[in-house]
Amino acid sequence: xxxxxxxxxxxxxxxxxxxxxxxxxxxxxxxxxxxxxxxxxxxxxxxxxxxxxxxxxxxxxxxxxxxxxxxxxxxxxxxxxxxxxxxxxxxxxxxxxxxxxxxxxxxxxxxxxxxxxxxxxxxxxxxxxxxxxxxxxxxxxxxxxxxxxxxxxxxxx
Numbered sequence: 001x002x003x004x005x006x007x008x009x010x011x012x013x014x015x016x017x018x019x020x021x022x023x024x025x026x027x028x029x030x031x032x033x034x035x036x037x038x039x040x041x042x043x044x045x046x047x048x049x050x051x052x053x054x055x056x057x058x059x060x061x062x063x064x065x066x067x068x069x070x071x072x073x074x075x076x077x078x079x080x081x082x083x084x085x086x087x088x089x090x091x092x093x094x095x096x097x098x099x100x101x102x103x104x105x106x107x108x109x110x111x112x113x114x115x116x117x118x119x120x121x122x123x124x125x126x127x128x129x130x131x132x133x134x135x136x137x138x139x140x141x142x143x144x145x146x147x148x149x150x151x152x153x154x155x156x157x
Contacts, residue, residue, distance in 0.1 A: 019124035
């Protein structure tokens with residue numbers, strides 16, 4: 001029986017706060033068997049993870065997948081570098097964008113898509129502190145406006 005749909009394993013919640021997302025890509029990940037079993041238990045951390053392009057290949061670095069508990073001597077190392085699977089055209093596009101400078105590759109989420117492990121990779125630009133504060137102020141203002149509209153609809157004011 002084959003899995004259907006999308007099951008999220010891990011998300012990088014700070015990525016959208018620290019970076020301005022320019023473009024997103026879906027990439028497959030080359031994994032070992034014990035890594036997949038550990039991911040099926042829902043264990044992974046994208047906190048410090050980032051991607052690099054080396055010699056025409058995209059690599060995911062600092063992704064933490066803990067060792068599989070029932071694994072033996074064949075277990076994987078938790079923070080090893082993993083290859084991302086993208087089309088050549090996408091890789092060439094990413095090489096051009098990251099070489100321009102000021103842009104980086106950040107994993108946003110990791111999930112199972114029809115039984116296969118995928119990573120949502122973002123081409124992103126780092127935000128300055130004042131940009132982060134402006135975003136926070138804008139979200140707070142929007143939240144206040146929706147609250148006030150809700151109050152008026154309910155007839156509280």
